Amino acid sequence: MKKNITLILFIALFSSASAQILTRNENWPNASWTVSGVYTPAALVFNPTVDNKFKYDAALAIPLGGAATIFIESPVFSLKPAFDGGEKAFRMDVFLSFQTLAANVLFFEYWNADSGTWVLPPDGTAPAATQGSYTNCTNTLNDISLDFSTFSTNQLLNFRYRFGINDAGGQIAGFCMNSPVLNSFSCMPPTNLTVTNIGTSNATLDWTSSGTNFEIEYGLQGFTLGTGMFQSTNTHPAGIAGLNAGATYDFYVRDNCSNSQAVKSAWAGPQSFTTVSLGLIEQTLKGFKLYPNPTKGIISMESEKALNEVKIFNLAGQELVNVKPNKLNTSIDLSSLSSGFYFLKVSTDEDSGTYKILKE
Structure with missing residues (x-):
């Protein structure tokens, strides 16, 4: 019912969706729908049981701006085939326009067959806002969705939903809506x-x-x-x-x-x-060269001072290699290591350096 903040709005196509097991176009006019409430009949400009739209115009209510309650309700249908096929939610495309002067005047609800009550989802109401033009039914798309993954068999088999207007008086100017289309979908984890x-x-x-x-x-x-x-x-x-x-x-x-x-x-x-452990932060050693980096196996080192010790650590700080070359130049074979990043720490009598290396 809300533009961008409806019950559930999809800005992009629903993700991770499989083939739609349940596809339901309400195809207004539809005599299996019902309309109820307390309202001025003339204000119900289009009745979805006999018209291809649902339109309410408060300017035609008697008295003008008086209270009105209208419910348009779908017939009962089953969500179980979709549920059994692994699709545990549905998306409903609804093209609508409205002008509301107070929040929560327009709403969407679904039937809980276990408790025998209508359920209003957290985002099932519209704000005080204007969307499109209800006077000439210039409707724009809103996408409503509902997760039914926790529904009981009874709830699945006896599902229905409704749209409603609950105007205490002077809270809505008008509303227009096209026939909704519902599709089930799956929502798979990454x-x-x-x-x-x-x-x-x-x-x-x-x-x-x-x-x-x-x-x-x-x-x-x-x-x-x-x-x-x-x-x-x-x-x-x-x-x-x-x-x-x-x-x-x-x-x-x-x-x-x-x-x-x-x-x-x-x-x-x-x-x-x-x-990475704090002790493995990269720092350079003067006069030291390291190549090639990245490497597929052998890594070579040249130093102005004799290399007393060379260590290699993984990113968790665990020591994997420890050699004491005691010379200016040396090489180490990393071919036994898995691909990924490592730290190489070299030490001379005077200083030390730490370098990040990539084993391809």
Whole structure:
């Protein structure tokens, strides 16, 4: 019901969506719909049971600006085929226009067959705003979606929904809406989580997904979801910062398929990584050369002073190699190491240097 902040609005096409198992075009006029409430009949300019639109014009109400309540309700239909096929949410395209002078006058609700009540989702109402032109039904697209992944069999089999106007008086000028079209879809979690560019306090997170909106949660290894650091992003790779040096972290990511709070994938993860220890910050040694970098195996070193010790560490700060060449030039074979970044630390009698190297 809201432009850009409706129950659930998709700014882009829904992500990670499979073939649509449930496709439902309400095809107004549709006699299986019902209209109820207390209102001036003349103000209901278009009735979706007999017209191809739903239009209400408060200027035709008697008394002018008087109170009105109208509900237009779908017939019962089943969400279970979509649910059984792995599609646990639906998207509804609704072209509408309105002018409201108070919030919550327009709303969307769905039927909870277990409790026998209509349910108003958190974002199921429209703000005090103007969208399009209700007088000539110049309607613009709003996309509503609903996650039914936790519905019972009874709720799935006996699903219906409705749109409503609840005007206490003088709160709406008018409303016009075309016949809605509903499609089910799946919302799959991202895959192939990776971490690169790991530093002492930062890292770059990435994953595979066709989505466009994501939520990241990260924290020290073993943290409980809901207690970590939270970050939203509409792009990936995504950088995070403010980490502790030499600490191991987990990160999770999920697809926000509705660009709102109601249709989200399961969390993917955890993917673990360890930040660089403070002792492995890069610093140069005067008169020292290192090549080739990146390397596929052999890495060579030249120094103006004899190299007393050469160490190689992984990004977690673990020592992997320790040699004592005691000469100006030396080489080390890294072919046994996995591809990735490492730190090389060289020491002379007078000084030391630390270098980041890449094994391809």
